[in-house]
Amino acid sequence: MTQAKNTEHIHTRIWLEEPEADNPFAAKAAYCHGYDVYGEMLGQTRWVEMLYLLVRGERPTTAQADLLEMLAVAIANPGPRDPAIHAAMCGAVGGSPAASCLMAALGVGAGHLSGSREVFLAMEAWSQCATDLGAWQRHLTTPPVASASIWPTPEHPSGFDPHGMSTASTVKQTLSCLAKISHGPLLPWLQKNLAALETCTGLPLAMSGVAAAVFTELSFTPAQGEMLYLLLRLPGAAAHALEQSQYGHKKFPFFDIELENDPAQEATS
Amino acid sequence: MNRPELLQQHVGHLKSRMGKFFPGEQRTVFRGHDLHTDLKDMDWIELYVFGITGRRFSPAQLRLLHAIWVYTSYPDVRLWNNRVAALAGSSRSTGNLGIAAALAVSEASIYGRGIDVRVFGFLTSTQQKMEAGGQLAKCILDELKSQRSLAGYGRPLTSGDERLGPMMKLARELALDNGPHVRLAFAVEEFLLAGRWRLGMNYAGLAAALVADLGFSLQEYYRYLFPAFLAGMQPCLIEAAERPEGTLFPLSCADINYEGPHKRRWQAAIEMPPSIPMWNPHPATNLNLPNAVHHSEAEHGYHTQHPLSPVPGQTDQPGRAHP
Numbered sequence: 001m002t003q004a005k006n007t008e009h010i011h012t013r014i015w016l017e018e019p020e021a022d023n024p025f026a027a028k029a030a031y032c033h034g035y036d037v038y039g040e041m042l043g044q045t046r047w048v049e050m051l052y053l054l055v056r057g058e059r060p061t062t063a064q065a066d067l068l069e070m071l072a073v074a075i076a077n078p079g080p081r082d083p084a085i086h087a088a089m090c091g092a093v094g095g096s097p098a099a100s101c102l103m104a105a106l107g108v109g110a111g112h113l114s115g116s117r118e119v120f121l122a123m124e125a126w127s128q129c130a131t132d133l134g135a136w137q138r139h140l141t142t143p144p145v146a147s148a149s150i151w152p153t154p155e156h157p158s159g160f161d162p163h164g165m166s167t168a169s170t171v172k173q174t175l176s177c178l179a180k181i182s183h184g185p186l187l188p189w190l191q192k193n194l195a196a197l198e199t200c201t202g203l204p205l206a207m208s209g210v211a212a213a214v215f216t217e218l219s220f221t222p223a224q225g226e227m228l229y230l231l232l233r234l235p236g237a238a239a240h241a242l243e244q245s246q247y248g249h250k251k252f253p254f255f256d257i258e259l260e261n262d263p264a265q266e267a268t269s
Numbered sequence: 270m271n272r273p274e275l276l277q278q279h280v281g282h283l284k285s286r287m288g289k290f291f292p293g294e295q296r297t298v299f300r301g302h303d304l305h306t307d308l309k310d311m312d313w314i315e316l317y318v319f320g321i322t323g324r325r326f327s328p329a330q331l332r333l334l335h336a337i338w339v340y341t342s343y344p345d346v347r348l349w350n351n352r353v354a355a356l357a358g359s360s361r362s363t364g365n366l367g368i369a370a371a372l373a374v375s376e377a378s379i380y381g382r383g384i385d386v387r388v389f390g391f392l393t394s395t396q397q398k399m400e401a402g403g404q405l406a407k408c409i410l411d412e413l414k415s416q417r418s419l420a421g422y423g424r425p426l427t428s429g430d431e432r433l434g435p436m437m438k439l440a441r442e443l444a445l446d447n448g449p450h451v452r453l454a455f456a457v458e459e460f461l462l463a464g465r466w467r468l469g470m471n472y473a474g475l476a477a478a479l480v481a482d483l484g485f486s487l488q489e490y491y492r493y494l495f496p497a498f499l500a501g502m503q504p505c506l507i508e509a510a511e512r513p514e515g516t517l518f519p520l521s522c523a524d525i526n527y528e529g530p531h532k533r534r535w536q537a538a539i540e541m542p543p544s545i546p547m548w549n550p551h552p553a554t555n556l557n558l559p560n561a562v563h564h565s566e567a568e569h570g571y572h573t574q575h576p577l578s579p580v581p582g583q584t585d586q587p588g589r590a591h592p
Contacts, residue, residue, distance in 0.1 A: 006524050013529035017522040024521035034530035041535045057529070062538045064547055099366050107373070148390020148487055150382050163272045183547050219549040256282035259289040261301035 014054060033057050048072060051231075055224050064218055066181055071214045074174040075207060075229070077236025084109030084233060085240050092241035093249040105237035106230055112154045113162070114208050119229040122159035122212030123222035131189040133196060140200045157201045159209025167194065167204040175210050186217040314338075321492045322485065329443040330483055334493065336439050337476045340432045342500035346509065346517070350374045350381065354502040358509035359517035371502045372495065380473075381498070382491060388421030389477040389490045392450050392457075396481070399453065409460055421454070421474025422461055432472040440479060448482025451475075 016034075017027040030037045033053055041050070048069040052060040060068065078085060087108035091101035109115045129135035146153045156162035175194070179187040190197075190205075190213050198204055208229070215225030244252060259265075288299045297304040299316075300323055308316060314335050318326060326334070346355045350371045357367025375381040395408040412419055424430060440446035454477070458470040480490050509517045 006521065008518075009524050009526045010520060011526045011528055013527075015525065016527040016529065017525060019522035024523060025519060027522055031527075031532060034533040035535045036532070045535065059535070061547075062540055065538075067547070097363060097366060099362070100369075103366070103369065103373075148386045148394075150376055150386055150491065163276055165272060186548055217548045219547065257289045258282060258284045259298060260284055260286045262289070262298055263301060263303055263307070264294075264296070264298075 013057065033059075035059070051228070052218070055220065055228065056218075060218075063181065063183055067178060067214060068218060070178055070181065071174075071211060072232045074178075075211055075232050077239065078114070078207070078233060079236065080240050082109075082114065082236075084115065085237050088237035088241040089244040089252065092243075092245040093247070093252040095245065098238075098241070101241035102234055102237055105234060105241075109230060109233055109237075112152065112158070113156075114206060116226045116229045117151060118154075118158045118206075118208045119212045119215065120222045120226040121154065122209055123216050123220075123225045125158060126186065126212060126216040127222070131185055133193055136193075136197060137200050140197065156203060159206055159212050160198070160201050160203035161206040162203060164204035164206070167198065168207075171205055171207050171210060174207065175205070178210065178214060182217060184217075186213050317496075318489075318493055322489050324484075326483065329445060333440060333443055333445050333479060334483075336436065337479065337494075338497050338500065340436055341472055341476075341497055343498075344501045344504035346505040348501075350377070350498055351502050351505040352518075355505040355509035355517050358506040359512065359515060361510070361514055364503075364506060364510075367506050368499070368502050371506075372499065375498050382494060384420045384473045385477060385494050386487060386491050387416070388419075388473050389481060389487050391420060392453055392474075392477055393481050393487065395457075396450055396453050405453075405456060405460060409457060413466075419457070419461065419466075419468065421477060422458065422466075422468040422470055424469075424471045429469060430471045433470065433475055436472070436475055436479070445479065445482065448478070450478040450481035454478035 014033060016031040018029045020026040020028045029039060032041070032050070035041055035053065046065055046069065048065045049060055052058075052065060052068055080086065080089065084105040087104035088101040091097075091104045096104075110117060112118045112121070125136075125139050129139050140157050144154045161168070175187070175191055179191040182188060190210075194205060211229055212225060215228060220228065286301065288297065288304075290297045299308055300320065302308050308319075311319070312331065315326065315331050318324075318331070318334060344351070346352055353374050354367045354371035357370060358364070377383050391412055395403075395405070395412075398408055399405060409419065437446055440451070454470060454474050458468075458474070461468040476494075477490065480493065485493065
């Protein structure tokens, strides 16, 4: 077999592969940011270390990996009431392929209500305001500017729950655990100033707000945090989709619609 | 009303004016009309834009809306969104997954929906400003200053746009070529060509202007365009699915230009003194760049080996292109 010459290349700082002697399309070894993935990392590397290495280009310290792992556990499953999980279950009850269910979860979970867009914008706010309470107060009381974008204009401050009355216990527990192992400065500051921020917005902190603080503290960019948030919430979507495919559509809510402009009713009235 | 009460009010049922399926009565209502009696003769795009806008459009307007999709349906597998559909075919995924992914990818920032909403927003807001006595040059310069580019003008891969001529020809035939937004779009082009920018209008600019003149809002325009590239995607997927599996643009190990750190050892877990914060507030070191990585590691000193040091006994030439 003659080897075809390819003038098109992919550039990457992440991944190096060395070919097998008998096949240029099969890798003998793969290196992630310089580390031998199959020869050295496998067996002594945690999943979150690999995740951090892939995205940040450097391996995390133990404390950083611990923080990311704790967040990953906290957001792995937002539960079946969450719109993204609901979407995944809608796929499953109809017998859609697994990828459809996860794509449904990604599409719905990408938005500004507890989704990755909210994390992105909240991380931008962290980058601007950091631990300056005055800057946060100005930011949280400034309404967003509507612009021509594929994204709807946010209807609530990013990272806060527009339907909440007080900080949910699960959010408080998560923040407390994360702040305990954090080397700071953001998470301890958030815990200390939570009441002031919530007073400013009139809304309680949401899990997306906690996630944004963690990702920022770990020095991820907003774009990186957005990706990780999408990724780390998929386990729950997968599990609930698999479960609902077993229950089937007859046990899944169909809800009721009250049609306000039914032509049949209008004809008889 | 407190916030949980707002949610409580919506539990279990929904009021809608958009539609409902009545299984027992064997009928479906679509925006206040019986789908199988009142709307049964509608053309698909007529139903589609009625679903989006709630308004009816003339045959000429529908023909224009249809043509906007047709003239940009390119079955070229190299285009990034089409390539997604084809990669799904080559990887033996399902047709729907491939096309759905390709359509999702079409919501891009340098082409597709991202550009479409930007140019539509620019043209409609500029038109309003002009009607209020604004200056075109100021509107253009403000947009260039705030966005650093003008969506709808210029093109990523080439200059010129082969779709403009046929589109304007049809618009003229339909007498839909002379609305205020179309005139504005050409006036913007004239300004840009005369100045140092040398940017011609592209298809996104013309399509936005034509549809703005039909009275669409930005959101209506965004939703109308969702299937714009669809017809060009299916041929890409089909051909890839018909070829031997995995043969769409295969890449060998040598086709990857590695530009990252040299090989280094993965050693025991890295501990960091609690006194050093995790957060690095310097934006440059938040970038995933080799220099940023090295700077950060050197600064904190938590790498036992410099990343640029070769691993003993291993090659120090990890790729063809080192930083």
